[in-house]
Structure formats: C-alpha cells, structure tokens
Amino acid sequence: xxxxTPGTKKATRADALxxxxxxxxxxxAVFTRLGVDAPVREIAAHAGVGVGTLYRRFPKxxxxxxxxxxxxxxxxxxxxxxxAKNHPPGEALSRWLKRYCQFIATxxxxxxxxxxxxxxxxxxxxxxxxxxxxxxxxxxxxxxxAGDVRDDxxxxxxxxxxxxxxxxxxxxxxxxxxxxxxxxxLMIDGLRFGKxx
Amino acid sequence: xxxxTPGTKKATRADALxxxxxxxxxxxAVFTRLGVDAPVREIAAHAGVGVGTLYRRFPKxxxxxxxxxxxxxxxxxxxxxxxAKNHPPGEALSRWLKRYCQFIATxxxxxxxxxxxxxxxxxxxxxxxxxxxxxxxxxxxxxxxAGDVRDDxxxxxxxxxxxxxxxxxxxxxxxxxxxxxxxxxLMIDGLRFGKxx
DNA sequence: CCAGATACGGAACAATGTTCCGTTTATCAA
DNA sequence: TTGATAAACGGAACATTGTTCCGTATCTGG
Numbered sequence: 001x002x003x004x005t006p007g008t009k010k011a012t013r014a015d016a017l018x019x020x021x022x023x024x025x026x027x028x029a030v031f032t033r034l035g036v037d038a039p040v041r042e043i044a045a046h047a048g049v050g051v052g053t054l055y056r057r058f059p060k061x062x063x064x065x066x067x068x069x070x071x072x073x074x075x076x077x078x079x080x081x082x083x084a085k086n087h088p089p090g091e092a093l094s095r096w097l098k099r100y101c102q103f104i105a106t107x108x109x110x111x112x113x114x115x116x117x118x119x120x121x122x123x124x125x126x127x128x129x130x131x132x133x134x135x136x137x138x139x140x141x142x143x144x145x146a147g148d149v150r151d152d153x154x155x156x157x158x159x160x161x162x163x164x165x166x167x168x169x170x171x172x173x174x175x176x177x178x179x180x181x182x183x184x185x186l187m188i189d190g191l192r193f194g195k196x197x
Numbered sequence: 198x199x200x201x202t203p204g205t206k207k208a209t210r211a212d213a214l215x216x217x218x219x220x221x222x223x224x225x226a227v228f229t230r231l232g233v234d235a236p237v238r239e240i241a242a243h244a245g246v247g248v249g250t251l252y253r254r255f256p257k258x259x260x261x262x263x264x265x266x267x268x269x270x271x272x273x274x275x276x277x278x279x280x281a282k283n284h285p286p287g288e289a290l291s292r293w294l295k296r297y298c299q300f301i302a303t304x305x306x307x308x309x310x311x312x313x314x315x316x317x318x319x320x321x322x323x324x325x326x327x328x329x330x331x332x333x334x335x336x337x338x339x340x341x342x343a344g345d346v347r348d349d350x351x352x353x354x355x356x357x358x359x360x361x362x363x364x365x366x367x368x369x370x371x372x373x374x375x376x377x378x379x380x381x382x383l384m385i386d387g388l389r390f391g392k393x394x
Numbered sequence: 395c396c397a398g399a400t401a402c403g404g405a406a407c408a409a410t411g412t413t414c415c416g417t418t419t420a421t422c423a424a
Numbered sequence: 425t426t427g428a429t430a431a432a433c434g435g436a437a438c439a440t441t442g443t444t445c446c447g448t449a450t451c452t453g454g
Contacts, residue, residue: 015432015433039409044434051413055411117309210452216401253402257443
C-alpha cells in the first residue's frame with residue numbers, strides 16, 4: 001500500500017504517513033474501548049485529523065478494521081523472533097503464547113465480524129493463519145528440539161485451541177485474563193508433560 | 198407478549214393483531230432477501246404499514262428479529278407431530294430433518310448476530326434448543342423403537358451436526374441446497390446403518 | 395350511530411457512514 | 425530563502441437508517 005515502488009513519480013508526503021499511522025493507532029484504541037462499530041468521527045477525532053483524511057486513506061470503514069487487524073497480527077508475530085533470541089526455547093514459546101492470548105482477547109468484537117460473511121473481511125482468516133502458523137511452528141520446533149516440549153502438536157491446532165480458550169474468557173477485567181492465563185499454563189504444562197524422553 | 202391475560206381490561210384491537218402478523222411475515226421475507234440488517238422502512242412498507250406501527254409492536258429493531266426467529270422455530274417444531282402422524286417413524290424423522298435444514302439455511306445472517314454478544318439475542322439459543330431438542334428426541338426415540346435407526350444418538354448432537362452441515366452449504370440457490378441434502382441423506386443412512394439388530 | 399379509547403401513518407429527529415471542495419501545507423527547484 | 429505547485433487536510437454537507445412524536449383515522453362496546 002504505502003510501500004515505495006522505485007519507479008513511482010513522487011514520494012508520499014511525510015504528514016500523510018504520520019496521519020496514516022495516527023489513524024491506525026487511534027482506531028486500535030477506539031475499537032478496544034467501543035468495539036468495531038465505533039463511530040468513524042470518534043476515531044478521526046482521537047487521531048487528531050478530519051474525517052476527510054481518514055476516508056482518503058481508508059475508503060471504507062472496513063478498510064480501517066482490516067488495517068488495524070493486520071497491524072496487530074504483524075506486531076504479535078514480530079515478537080516471536082525477539083523472544084526466541086532472548087529466552088530459552090520453552091520460555092520463549094510460553095511467553096509468545098501468552099502474548100497471543102492478549103491478541104485474541106482484544107479481538108472480541110472482530111470475531112463475529114470476521115465470520116459474518118462480509119467479503120471485506122474474507123482475506124483476514126488467511127492472513128491470520130499464514131502469519132501465525134509459521135511463527136508458532138518455529139517456536140514449537142525449537143522447543144521440541146531442545147527437549148522442552150513434545151513434538152507431535154501441530155501449530156495450527158494449538159492456535160485454534162488457544163484462540164477458543166482466550167476468546168471465551170473474560171473481556172478486559174483483570175480476573176478474566178487471569179482465568180485465561182491459568183488455562184493457558186495448563187495447556188503449556190500439557191506440552192511439557194508429553195515431551196520425548 | 199400478545200397473549201391474553203384473563204384480568205386484562207380490553208382485548209387487543211383486530212387490526213392491531215392483523216398488522217402484527219403482517220409485520221412478522223414481511224420481516225421474514227425481507228430478512229431472507231436482504232439479510233437481518235435490512236432497513237426497517239423496507240419492512241414496514243412491505244407489510245403495508247407505517248414505521249410508527251412497526252415500532253409500537255416491536256420497540257427495538259432486535260425485537261423484530263427475535264419475533265421472526267421464534268415464529269420460525271415454532272413453525273418448524275410444529276411440523277414434527279404432523280409428520281409423525283402421517284408417516285412411518287423413519288420417514289417422519291428424515292422428512293423433519295430436511296425441514297430443519299431449510300430452517301437453518303434461511304438463518305445465515307442470523308448466525309453471526311446470535312453469537313455477537315448482543316444481549317437482545319441472548320435468549321434465542323435457549324429458545325432454539327428447548328423447542329427443537331424434545332421434538333427431535335421424540336422422532337428419534339420413535340424411529341429407534343420401530344427399529345428404523347440406531348438409538349445411541351443424542352438429539353442435541355444431531356441438531357448441532359446438521360446445523361453445521363446446512364449452514365456451510367450454499368445460500369439459496371438450488372445447487373447449494375442439493376449438496377446439503379446429499380450430506381443429510383448420508384447422515385441419515387448413518388443412523389440407519391447402525392440400527393440395533 | 396356515538397363517544398372514547400386504541401392504533402395508525404409518516405414527518406421529524408438523531409446518529410452515523412461517505413462525499414466534496416475550498417483552504418492549508420509539504421516539497422522542490424531556482 | 426522563497427515561490428509555485430501538487431498533495432493532503434478539515435469539516436460542512438449529504439445520504440441512509442434507527443427511533444420518537446403527535447395529529448388523524450379507525451375500531452369497539454353500548
């Protein structure tokens with residue numbers, strides 16, 4: 001989208017880039033607070049821009065939703081390599097799964113939108129899977145090789161299972177997340193228990 | 198709601214009753230054509246009444262959706278006894294399951310609304326189950342007693358399984374339903390194959 | 395047929411997505 | 425530095441849709 005193509009005549013203006021970022025950031029915050037049906041004006045105001053600016057960058061309301069979703073998928077997936085670099089394999093895995101839970105927890109309102117059949121969101125499930133599956137597969141493989149966890153669990157299965165876990169947990173209260181984390185730990189222990197040798 | 202309570206002072210006016218019925222009928226038609234997000238005016242017009250009339254009977258948009266849903270659940274459930282009376286047990290069961298598939302197929306848009314967390318719809322899943330489960334349980338028990346099908350399948354499990362089958366099928370085209378029916382037949386054969394003795 | 399209550403229709407209001415265009419601002423070359 | 429120009433901006437204006445209100449029409453019992 002905003003990527004520079006070598007042959008392009010003019011570069012995108014700096015303020016435009018700034019605003020696109022501010023909008024995604026504001027949208028994320030507002031969606032979390034009011035849900036995905038939050039008024040567009042609210043988002044524009046929160047980002048400190050007019051609605052015109054918002055619509056130039058995201059012609060449809062759904063484009064904003066898609067934008068926020070992808071950005072958060074990217075952010076979550078990007079943490080895996082960092083965790084892998086700074087922690088032992090088993091620890092990295094468990095930390096990322098917790099991070100993944102947080103991602104899922106903020107997607108309450110989205111879940112129903114995603115499966116609502118609206119073609120605007122049809123690409124998201126694929127985006128979700130193609131970004132998360134390899135990342136988790138890596139963490140799992142590394143941890144398995146280190147003997148920290150079993151090696152017979154498919155990354156996708158785990159993504160789905162934990163996704164269901166976290167999305168049925170409490171909304172945003174401390175308690176809800178605590179419960180989810182307890183269940184997550186249980187599952188991680190399950191991975192450890194069945195480890196080879 | 199519209200039920201007569203003995204102590205009530207006045208009976209509901211005849212035209213009011215007529216309109217309530219027309220509205221539910223119109224809403225059903227419009228929802229099927231445009232989905233549950235169809236404009237309220239469209240429904241009022243289709244029913245030949247003003248929006249004021251619509252809102253007097255169904256104060257919230259969601260009340261209309263709930264009304265239509267319940268009415269269709271009732272209609273579908275009510276056919277079971279008739280089928281049981283006019284067909285042999287196995288046949289009655291298979292016919293009703295087909296009828297149930299048709300019910301599910303028209304609920305495409307609703308599915309996501311039901312699970313959207315909107316409290317207006319929170320009572321519907323219960324209504325669904327408490328109406329369909331006993332009805333199907335009867336059909337199953339009778340067919341099992343007659344030796345037409347196996348007797349170790351729980352009504353609720355079957356409702357869910359077929360619900361998933363039918364809701365992933367085609368929308369309204371002939372082909373989509375055909376596919377669903379083939380899958381349904383497969384499942385019914387499964388019930389027959391495992392019958393006792 | 396009348397009186398009164400009941401119900402009706404649709405204009406008016408409010409909230410929100412989307413478009414349009416006059417104004418402002420970043421960029422670049424002289 | 426400065427001025428020309430294209431890019432981007434802001435927010436009023438428009439369109440759609442849920443909801444409310446109230447003057448008018450209709451039904452019902454006597």
